Structures are given as C-alpha cells and as structure tokens.
Amino acid sequence: MTAGRRADRSESFGEALLGEILDSAHELPPHLIGPLIADVVDRLGGRRPQVLLQDYGQLLLVPLPGEGLTGGEPQVIDDSEAGRCFLDAVPVEVPREDGVRVHLPLLDGGDQVGVMAVTLDSVDDHDRRLLLRISGLVADLLVTKHGYSDLFFGVRRGEAMSVAAEIQWSLLPPLAMIMPRVAVAGILEPAYDVGGDSFDYALNDDVLHVAMIDAMGHGLDAATMATVAIGAYRHARRAGIGLPEIYDFMDRAVAEQFGPEHFVTAQMMQLDTTTGRVQWINAGHPSPILVRDHRVAQRLVAPTTLPVGLGGSVPRISELGLVRGDRVLCFTDGVVEEHKSGGEEFGEDQLIDCVNQLERTGRGIRAVTRSLSHTLKQARGGRTSDDATLLMVEWRG
Numbered sequence: 001m002t003a004g005r006r007a008d009r010s011e012s013f014g015e016a017l018l019g020e021i022l023d024s025a026h027e028l029p030p031h032l033i034g035p036l037i038a039d040v041v042d043r044l045g046g047r048r049p050q051v052l053l054q055d056y057g058q059l060l061l062v063p064l065p066g067e068g069l070t071g072g073e074p075q076v077i078d079d080s081e082a083g084r085c086f087l088d089a090v091p092v093e094v095p096r097e098d099g100v101r102v103h104l105p106l107l108d109g110g111d112q113v114g115v116m117a118v119t120l121d122s123v124d125d126h127d128r129r130l131l132l133r134i135s136g137l138v139a140d141l142l143v144t145k146h147g148y149s150d151l152f153f154g155v156r157r158g159e160a161m162s163v164a165a166e167i168q169w170s171l172l173p174p175l176a177m178i179m180p181r182v183a184v185a186g187i188l189e190p191a192y193d194v195g196g197d198s199f200d201y202a203l204n205d206d207v208l209h210v211a212m213i214d215a216m217g218h219g220l221d222a223a224t225m226a227t228v229a230i231g232a233y234r235h236a237r238r239a240g241i242g243l244p245e246i247y248d249f250m251d252r253a254v255a256e257q258f259g260p261e262h263f264v265t266a267q268m269m270q271l272d273t274t275t276g277r278v279q280w281i282n283a284g285h286p287s288p289i290l291v292r293d294h295r296v297a298q299r300l301v302a303p304t305t306l307p308v309g310l311g312g313s314v315p316r317i318s319e320l321g322l323v324r325g326d327r328v329l330c331f332t333d334g335v336v337e338e339h340k341s342g343g344e345e346f347g348e349d350q351l352i353d354c355v356n357q358l359e360r361t362g363r364g365i366r367a368v369t370r371s372l373s374h375t376l377k378q379a380r381g382g383r384t385s386d387d388a389t390l391l392m393v394e395w396r397g
Contacts, residue, residue, distance in 0.1 A: 014130045017043060021137045030149035033141060034066015037116070040134060044127075046118040051106070051138070052082055053114040055158045056169070056191040058370050061086060061115055062155050070117075074158075082115045087367045089178075091132065093123060104131055106139035110178025112366060113139045157192075164195040164223035171198055171230055176366045179396075181273040182208050185369040186391040189334075189377060196222030196264075197332050197387035200230050202237065203273075209237050210269040212391050213308070214285065214332040216262060228257050229264045229308060243268055243281045247308065247315050251283075254309035263307035267330055269393070276322035276395045281315040283307050286336065289352065290320070291327040294359040296352045300328070324397030327365065329355065334388035335376060350379065365394045 017040050024036055034051070041049040050070040052061035060074040061082050077083035085092040085103035089112060092103040099121045106113040116135045120127060146152050161169075168188065176185040184201050188194045196215035201208065211233045215225035232253035236246040246268055254264055267288065269280040280288075280300075284307035288300045300320065306312025322328075336348050354375050358368050369392045376388070 014126075014133075017130065018133055018137060021134070021141065025137075025141055025144070028141070028145070030145040030151050031066065033138075033145065034064065034069040037138060038066075038068025041118050044118075044120075044130070044134075046120050048117075048119045050117040051114060051142075052086075052117065053142075053152060053155050054086065054112065055156050056161070057158055058187060058191070058374075060158065062158075064114075064152075064155055082117060085115050086112055087363070087370075089364065089366070091128065102127075102131060104135035106135055106142065108139045108143045109174065110183065110366075111174035111176045113142050159192050161192045162195075162219070164218075164220045165191070165193050167220075167223040167227060168194050168198055171200075171227055173199075173201055176369075177201070177203065178364075178366070179203065179273075181206075181396050182271065183365045183394040183396060184208070184210070184391070185366040186389070187369055187373040189373055189388045194387050194389075195219050196226050197334070197389035198226045198230050199330075199389065199391045200233060201391075202234075206272060206274045208269075208271040208273055208393065210271070210330070210391070210393060211237075211266065212285065212330045212332065212389065213264050213266045214334075214387065214389070215264045216307075218387075225254065225258060225262060225264055229254055229266065233266075233268070243270060243279060243317055244314050247281055247283060247305070247312075250308045251311060255311060258309065260310070263309040265307045265333075269328075269330075271322075271393065271395065273395065276324070276326070276397065277319065278322055278328065278395075279317050279319050281305070281317055283312065283315060286331060286333055286348075288331075289329040289355065291329060291355060291359060292323060293325070294356075294362065296355050296359075299348075322395040324395065327359075327392055327394045330391045330393075332387060332389045335390065346376075346379070351376065354379065365392050368392070 038049050048070045051064040055062055062074045063071050075082050081092050081094050082103050085105055089105045094101045099119045100123045101119050104116045186199050195218045199212045201210045213229050215222040232250040236249040265284040267282050267285040271278045282304040290297045302318035303316040305315040336346055336351055358371050373390050
C-alpha cells in the first residue's frame with residue numbers, strides 16, 4: 001500500500017446487517033431476538049420472517065414467538081419445506097405468488113437448532129450468501145441465549161415433561177455434532193419421560209470421547225443415578241486417564257452413592273479421528289453395530305465386564321480400524337427388548353433390518369438417527385415402556 005493512503009474501511013450493506021446482529025448480541029434479552037431478526041430482514045427487503053425450533057420429540061418445527069416474527073402452526077418435519085431444510089441442513093427455496101420463500105438451516109457446530117424462513121421478491125447469489133451468514137449468526141445467538149431463559153424450552157416442549165426427563169435433557173450435550181473428520185448424532189425416547197438413559201461426548205484435539213449409559217430402574221431414581229454416572233465419566237475423562245481407569249472411577253462413584261443393589265450399564269469409546277482407530281470397553285451394555293457401505297457389517301461383540309457400580313474386573317479394551325464413512329451405532333436395551341402387541345420381543349434382527357433400509361437413503365447421520373428412532377418406535381406399535389436411546393458415530397476420514 002502506498003504510504004499515506006488508508007485502506008477503505010467503510011461499512012458495506014451486508015457488513016452493516018451482520019454488524020447489527022453482532023453489536024446487539026452481547027446484552028440482548030432473549031425475548032428481543034425476534035424484533036432484531038425482523039428488523040434485519042426488513043432492511044434486506046424481506047418479509048414474514050420466521051424462526052422454527054425443533055420440538056423435543058423431533059417431530060415438529062415450532063414457531064418462536066416474538067414481535068415482528070411470523071407465527072402460525074407447528075410444521076411437521078417429515079412433510080414440509082421447512083422440514084426438508086431441517087433434515088438435510090441445506091437451504092430450500094420455494095417459489096410463491098408473492099415472491100420466493102427461503103428456508104435456511106440454523107446450524108451450530110453441526111447441531112441443527114431449527115430453521116429460519118423469509119420471503120423475498122427474488123433471490124440471487126448475493127442474497128443467498130448474506131442470508132446464510134445471517135442465519136449462522138442467528139443460530140449462534142439462539143444457542144448463546146438458550147441458557148438464560150425458559151423461552152426456548154417452552155417453545156420446544158410439546159407436552160408435559162417429567163422431572164426425570166427434565167434432569168436428563170439438562171445433562172445432555174447437543175444432540176448432534178458434525179465436524180470435518182467425525183460426526184455424532186443421538187436421540188432419546190420417550191422424549192418427555194426418559195429416565196435412566198443418557199449419553200455424552202467430547203472432541204478433544206483429534207480424539208472423540210463417547211459414553212452411553214443406562215441406569216437401572218425408571219423415573220427420578222434412575223435419572224439421579226444417570227446424573228452421577230455421567231458426572232463421574234466427565235470428571236475422569238477430563239483428568240486424561242485411560243478407559244479402564246474411567247470405568248473404575250465411575251464404578252466407585254455409583255457404588256459409594258447408591259450401594260451394592262444399584263448399577264448402570266455403560267459403554268465408553270475413544271476414536272482417533274486422524275486414523276479411524278476406535279477403542280472401547282463394555283460394562284454390561286448391548287454390543288454396538290458397525291455400518292459399512294450403508295449396510296450393517298457386523299455386531300461389535302467384545303469382552304465385557306460387570307455394569308458400573310457392581311465392582312467388576314478390569315475391563316478389556318477392544319479395538320477396530322474404521323474405514324472412511326463407517327458408522328458405529330450404540331443403543332440401549334430398550335430399543336430391542338420392547339415387546340410388540342403380540343408379545344414377541346422386537347429384537348436385534350429387526351433393528352438391523354431397519355438400519356439397512358434407512359442407510360439406503362444415503363442421508364446424513366443426523367437425519368438417519370432421527371428416522372431410525374421414529375421407525376423403530378412405529379414398528380413397536382408406538383410403544384416405549386423403557387427408555388430407548390440411539391447414538392451414532394461416523395468417521396468421515
């Protein structure tokens with residue numbers, strides 16, 4: 001740059017719109033998110049802005065209330081343009097008489113917060129680029145403000161939630177994480193009455209840490225036990241110890257708190273996201289399933305030890321080298337042990353059939369996990385007398 005000349009730092013139109021969100025975000029009360037979005041959309045020349053949040057049952061997209069936002073009835077995820085945007089995490093444009101209705105995924109680290117929709121007279125590439133950036137900021141804003149208010153809980157709650165489920169949902173990490181090398185997606189059923197099932201994960205440097213647990217019993221007692229088990233897992237994981245030592249720490253925590261008659265089945269994994277090498281230990285939990293080339297390749301049957309809390313022997317570490325695109329499906333026993341109306345147990349063979357059918361669609365891990373849970377529930381006659389939890393991990397290479 002020539003001496004004495006300054007670079008042009010004037011604010012462009014697009015930068016001004018994005019800056020309005022950023023400048024307001026720090027001290028913006030959660031209930032004023034709607035008016036802020038409405039103002040930004042209006043300056044863009046858009047109208048009828050709408051923010052749709054996923055309900056806890058992952059069946060509906062529910063409009064967020066707020067001055068300037070468009071309301072309306074909840075939209076069925078499996079039967080709407082907004083739902084298509086939500087499931088595939090891509091923008092969906094729908095021509096209308098009054099312009100083009102644009103649906104944009106609200107993504108935060110791969111987790112799908114919901115959908116933002118706006119109508120424009122017409123849409124060009126400049127609009128698309130700016131709308132995607134605006135929706136990204138809106139997603140971050142919703143996630144940031146989520147912990148400060150009950151507003152979003154109320155919107156997403158389609159029915160009364162048990163105290164046990166309230167505890168479990170507050171314990172969970174985001175239901176999905178999509179990163180360049182690895183993806184994770186999970187779902188809990190029954191969403192409003194889950195008790196003892198839970199899962200956790202963390203991506204620390206190049207290693208993905210995963211745990212799935214199932215505390216004995218139902219209701220508040222099971223939720224309390226699950227809370228201790230997950231808390232102990234996180235504490236041990238953050239201390240940087242190995243899988244057998246993590247098991248031992250969890251085992252002692254549950255035994256000391258609840259006594260010898262209580263236990264938690266558990267499965268802990270560590271995936272090196274640079275090499276695809278996965279290690280895991282099993283404490284009385286159903287064996288996971290390996291999906292390769294969009295079909296179930298094998299059950300990952302391996303040595304197991306006693307459930308957490310029962311003082312089992314030192315667990316043996318199992319290992320497997322994943323191939324790019326491999327998916328590992330973990331599940332709790334409620335998925336396969338539910339009895340259909342005729343009295344027959346649902347079973348793992350039917351689980352595998354359902355996985356194979358859904359994998360043929362070629363959809364992303366988040367959409368497959370959600371569809372699998374709903375398909376399994378429907379195949380069981382809509383019954384879920386026990387918690388039924390799924391967690392899928394994909395090594396993307």
